[in-house]
Amino acid sequence: MSDWPTAFESELLRLGLQPARARRLADETTQQAAESAAPPADVFGPAHLYARHLVAELNTPTANFPRTRYQAGPVMLSLTGVTKRYRRQTVFEGVNLTVRGGEVAAIVGANGCGKSTLLRICAGLTRPSGGAVRRTRRVGFVPQDGGTAGWLTAEEHFTLFGSAAGMVPGRARSTGAHLATRLAWRPARQQRAQQMSGGTRQKLNLVLGELHAPDLLLLDEPYQGFDQGTYVDFWQQVLAWRDAGRAVVVVTHLLHDLQNVDHVLDLGATA
């Protein structure tokens, strides 16, 4: 089974590890199997599964080792008494939320309770009927769908969105490609957005929202269509943003997402 190390290494690369590190881990893993005088597949199981397991393990701090909580930074978003009405109908009212750098907030609630509307208010795309919104200047917004142009490739999107944020094309493209690998995605050169699967288009959206290194990230269920592995990568990514001192607001209807979240705003309860 000489192709086990090769398969292992290529899966590590696909998961976004640096080539030198993937090579080193593949070499060491082969040697460790040799220690117990067994083929790697017998010791570690299938190469691609062990690669995922190893990457997840390396991202988890040692058990019982208290997570070094990022010191909550400056306020990036603050909502005070925010209300939204359509004609006579109140969608929500009196919503308060403060999110600092290094914190993650989740907006939860049943369908139709105004989660997406509230996120658009956070982004400044929709005006509230009442209340005050203050936000930091550099904001990244990832809508639930749309936001991409069907005839453009991923690279063209990076260039276009980058230039809107004042980035030169080469830097926008390399940054976009780098961010894509963190979501286990390698954009195909010729592929237009309309040819991408729903999950891949959401990855494109996610990369575009982050391209200009915003201080506040607003995400509207951005993992729709992701498979299980990518979904896990997505939450790892959210926690990495948080640990880098950014503020993150995620709209979600999946309650098991909430274990790593600092604030939960239940819109169903306030409506």
Next chain:
Amino acid sequence: MTPRPWLHGFLDLCLLAMLRERADYGYGLSQRLAAAGVADVPGGTLYPALLRLEEQGLAVPSWGPSESGPRRKNYAITQAGLDLLAGQAGDWRRFRDGVDSLLSAVPHE
């Protein structure tokens, strides 16, 4: 042998304790764990844990020759590893005593 979920929380502690006793390589550590009656730890669990200790500066590897076959990655505990172990050993004893006292409680009549 130990149920898997129990081991998950304490494998790092056991590894650090064994490394405090003496430096060792992966396969030797798994044999010592089994001999102590703690667990039969599969390689897919053991080696990621060792890598994690290495990346967090709790243990340092050095490559050494073996009597037969390939060279081995030998791990030694660091000062940071010793400090963490000292703290966690206390946590473990408090936890163990607490569980023991719950398990040894008798029903009230």
